[in-house]
Every structure is written in C-alpha cells, then in structure tokens.
Amino acid sequence: MSSRLRLFSIATIATVGALVPLQQANGAASQEPRLDQPHLIDDEVSDVLVRLTDHVCTGTPITGTVYVVTAAHCVLTEQGEVRRRTVVRNHIWYPAVAVLVNTDYAKHTDERLDVAVLVMSQVIPGPSARVGTSVPTTGQLTLAGYQPINRNGTLLRAHYPSGRPPTNAPYRPAACVESAQSLEVSAKRVTVPCGLVGGASGGGLFTEEHGELVLVGILSTVTSDLLSNGVAPLAALRELLDHPDVYAHGF
Numbered sequence: 158m159s160s161r162l163r164l165f166s167i168a169t170i171a172t173v174g175a176l177v178p179l180q181q182a183n184g185a186a187s188q189e190p191r192l193d194q195p196h197l198i199d200d201e202v203s204d205v206l207v208r209l210t211d212h213v214c215t216g217t218p219i220t221g222t223v224y225v226v227t228a229a230h231c232v233l234t235e236q237g238e239v240r241r242r243t244v245v246r247n248h249i250w251y252p253a254v255a256v257l258v259n260t261d262y263a264k265h266t267d268e269r270l271d272v273a274v275l276v277m278s279q280v281i282p283g284p285s286a287r288v289g290t291s292v293p294t295t296g297q298l299t300l301a302g303y304q305p306i307n308r309n310g311t312l313l314r315a316h317y318p319s320g321r322p323p324t325n326a327p328y329r330p331a332a333c334v335e336s337a338q339s340l341e342v343s344a345k346r347v348t349v350p351c352g353l354v355g356g357a358s359g360g361g362l363f364t365e366e367h368g369e370l371v372l373v374g375i376l377s378t379v380t381s382d383l384l385s386n387g388v389a390p391l392a393a394l395r396e397l398l399d400h401p402d403v404y405a406h407g408f
Contacts, residue, residue: 195304195312195331197351200364202301202329204286205370210243210250213328215302215360216275217372218285225253225275226288226394227359228377229262232273239262241408242275246283254278257397257404268346270375271377272393275360276405286363288398289373289391291363292347293337300351300386301332302360303375314354314383347374347388354379362388 179398207216207225214231218224234241237260244251255276262270292298305313305326313326333351341348347362353376362374375394378387397404 184372185381188371191394195333195351196395197306197310197312198301198332201284201365201370202332205286205363206301206303206330206360207244207246207281208303208328209359210245213303214242214358215356216244217359217361218281218283219274219372220285220287221271223277223280224398225277226361226372226375227275228375228389229258229271229273230266230377231359232256232258232275233260233263235263237261239406240408244275244277244281246281250275251279251281253408255405255407257401258406259393259397259404260406268377268387269393270293271389272375272397274394274397284370286361286372287371288394289364289366289369289371291391292340292342292362292373295337297334297336298340298349298363298373299332299334299362299363300349300353300376301330301363301387302353302357302375303328304331304353304356315338331357344390344392346377347390349386349388350384351386352379352383353386354383357386358385 205217209216209231214227215361216225216227239256242253253275257274259270277368306329307313312331335349341351357376360376361372364373373391374388376386377389
C-alpha cells in the first residue's frame, strides 16, 4: 500500500456505525472526482444488500442460512459490548436474535477482526450471496454498501467533523467496480481503490460465479483521502462461521 494512504481505525466511532472521520490526509480540499469513484447502483449487487437500523451500516444475507454478515464495529461499542441490531429490507424490519463476533476487535481495531455475523430469527426473504473461498486474481469485483444521498440525488461527500452525515440524510446502495489486478491482498486486509464512506460499513466485496453473487470480503475502513477502502479478509469470516460456539452472543 502506498505510504501516503493511512487507513483510519473506526474504533472511536464504533457506536455510530461509520467508517472514519472524513478528512483529507493533507488537509486540502477534495480533488476532482476520479473515474472509478463510488457511484449509485441499481442492479444485482444493490438487491443483495440490506441496511442495519439505528446508525446506518450495511449487511449481506448469506444463501441457505439465517445469517447476515456485517462489520464488527457495527455491532460492538468501544468497550466491546454487543449491541442489538435490526435488519431492514423493503421497509420490513427483521430482528437479530444473536451475533457471532470476536469482541477482541474493541482492543485491536484492524480489519482482521472487523467481521460480525447476525443470527436472524428467520431467513431474510429476497436475494442473498454465497460466501467465497478466496479473492479472485482475475476479472472484476464490486465493493458496495449504503451511502448518504444529497437532496439532488447524488452521493453526499461533505467532510463532516464527526465523520457522520446529517441524521435525516437518505441512503442508497453505491459501489465501485474494480479489476482484481487493482487490489492489494494480504493476510491483514484487502485494499480496494474505492472510497465508500460512513453507512457502507459491513458492506461487501463481491464477485460473480456462474450467475451467482459471491461475498469475498467485508468493508471495514477508508483512507483519510477517501481513495481506498480496507476490506476484512475472508479468514476472519470463516473463523466465526467455523466456531459459532466460541463467538456467539445473545441479546
């Protein structure tokens, strides 16, 4: 990763479900929009996303389960206490009954632990994604999550001191589509040249296999200059799914 891109920890604003304080790394004004900047979407990827109520986060229902994958900072307080969350799809609220999460995230706020799995009381009706086994090395991937919208229908990108948009801002799915070659993949994180901000926390990095959406990472952080997002690696999600008895917390 370029040394000028510093991934912000979101522990200090975990209770609001935001990604980072939105501030340029060098204090300068926003630059001209990039061609690959986040944009609103209305397709298969947008259909699979769900919103978490209260302070906005994003989630992905997992095919054949009652699970909804999101970020650990969307379900934990700064002290590592588990918070109840509710999922909304098509204006219908679905309560979670438990969550799988490593509460050590509150002590070690990096992408390797920034994953949570909401256990719902029922399967969420509608589109879902399958959990992948690895990040593809070829083809295109989509990083997506909910984003605040201006009154004119465009993405809201003002740099609020608190890292949060106005509480009455509407949200819609947005995404960046990137080539596999543009990603930086390590055991700690997958770095995607995108720039999704607060609301997209817990969103997904998706690929497509044989017409099926596949989740290959969970959106965690954003760089101070809004040029890249940090994505939690699949190993973090696999750890939760493979050991639910260790990481389960009821409400």
